[in-house]
Amino acid sequence: MTATIPGAPVDDVRARSSRRTLIVTDIVDAATGIRSFTLAAPDGAVLPGFVPGSHLIVGAGDCTNAYSLTNDGVAPTSYQISVLRLADGNGGSRWMHDMLSVGDAVEVELPRSAFPPAARATKHLLVAGGIGVTPILSHLRAATRWNRDVQVLYTFRPGCGAHVDEIIALAGREAELFVDQSAFTERLTATLADQPIGTHLYLCGPSGMIDHVVATARGQGWPESRIHLERFGADALDAGEPFTVRLTESGLTVDIPSGTSVLEALEGNGIAVANRCRQGVCGECRIPLSAGTADHRDLYLSDDEKSAGDAFMPCVSRAAAGCTLEVPL
Numbered sequence: 503m504t505a506t507i508p509g510a511p512v513d514d515v516r517a518r519s520s521r522r523t524l525i526v527t528d529i530v531d532a533a534t535g536i537r538s539f540t541l542a543a544p545d546g547a548v549l550p551g552f553v554p555g556s557h558l559i560v561g562a563g564d565c566t567n568a569y570s571l572t573n574d575g576v577a578p579t580s581y582q583i584s585v586l587r588l589a590d591g592n593g594g595s596r597w598m599h600d601m602l603s604v605g606d607a608v609e610v611e612l613p614r615s616a617f618p619p620a621a622r623a624t625k626h627l628l629v630a631g632g633i634g635v636t637p638i639l640s641h642l643r644a645a646t647r648w649n650r651d652v653q654v655l656y657t658f659r660p661g662c663g664a665h666v667d668e669i670i671a672l673a674g675r676e677a678e679l680f681v682d683q684s685a686f687t688e689r690l691t692a693t694l695a696d697q698p699i700g701t702h703l704y705l706c707g708p709s710g711m712i713d714h715v716v717a718t719a720r721g722q723g724w725p726e727s728r729i730h731l732e733r734f735g736a737d738a739l740d741a742g743e744p745f746t747v748r749l750t751e752s753g754l755t756v757d758i759p760s761g762t763s764v765l766e767a768l769e770g771n772g773i774a775v776a777n778r779c780r781q782g783v784c785g786e787c788r789i790p791l792s793a794g795t796a797d798h799r800d801l802y803l804s805d806d807e808k809s810a811g812d813a814f815m816p817c818v819s820r821a822a823a824g825c826t827l828e829v830p831l
């Protein structure tokens with residue numbers, strides 16, 4: 503028998519109320535394989551503002567993807583995103599590149615914050631790799647706007663640097679660009695070792711780069727509370743350790759192997775959970791959590807919702823180390 507578990511009603515209401523139709527007003531090639539899109543309200547009205555590091559959830563053909571906003575979030579009259587065309591992704595980026603033209607309508611859900619700046623930081627050290635420059639650019643704009651101390655290290659493959667001119671214009675001599683990996687690694691190590699107390703590190707890029715930067719920072723004694731990172735999506739997440747989910751109402755126990763999501767395991771046991779993006783961005787698969795601690799990996803739940811610990815997104819989130827999760831299903 504197959505049961506379908508819908509998302510929580512309150513979640514549906516939130517998702518519906520945040521949906522908008524926007525119009526593509528500009529498309530620019532930002533670098534090899536990267537295209538920047540400007541989206542605006544049909545009547546040109548000011549859109550809801552957003553904090554640095556926020557993302558926009560975009561209906562891209564049959565897919566629902568999250569893209570970091572790159573423009574200034576104070577009273578914006580448009581939302582700007584830059585999209586890397588992925589040959590082996592879920593097809594959303596190809597749809598954006600190949601199907602969208604100026605004047606087309608796009609369905610979006612309003613910006614969500616999952617990578618905000620720390621208010622108490624005395625300095626922002628921003629490290630970007632490849633398309634990971636997009637949330638970093640938004641952090642840089644805000645730091646510049648509010649006259650915060652900021653420094654940028656940006657590494658990319660030759661010819662693939664997006665938003666380079668804007669970064670140099672905003673950060674001046676505090677921006678350093680690298681197309682050579684060993685030069686980046688050397689400079690990163692020295693930079694991390696030479697920061698004033700109160701500096702917070704923000705990084706976004708390929709998983710390998712993130713892991714290297716985090717390991718270097720930890721090795722130098724950086725506390726976890728001053729390291730902030732954003733990974734690209736479900737594909738960038740590690741396979742995780744095996745764990746167990748107990749379904750308290752049906753009495754079922756479901757083993758979740760490494761590399762298999764809770765959503766996939768539930769489906770494999772005949773339990774269909776409503777879902778859409780399968781990447782932790784749309785909110786559709788949200789299910790309640792009655793016991794255990796989740797390792798939240800989604801971009802949908804707010805920090806407060808994650809702290810409350812009474813719901814999780816089974817398409818990407820797993821159990822915290824050594825935990826069993828219980829869900830009232």
Ligand code: FES
Nearest residue numbers: 778780785787817
């Ligand atoms: S299916 Fe979209 S958040 Fe899980």
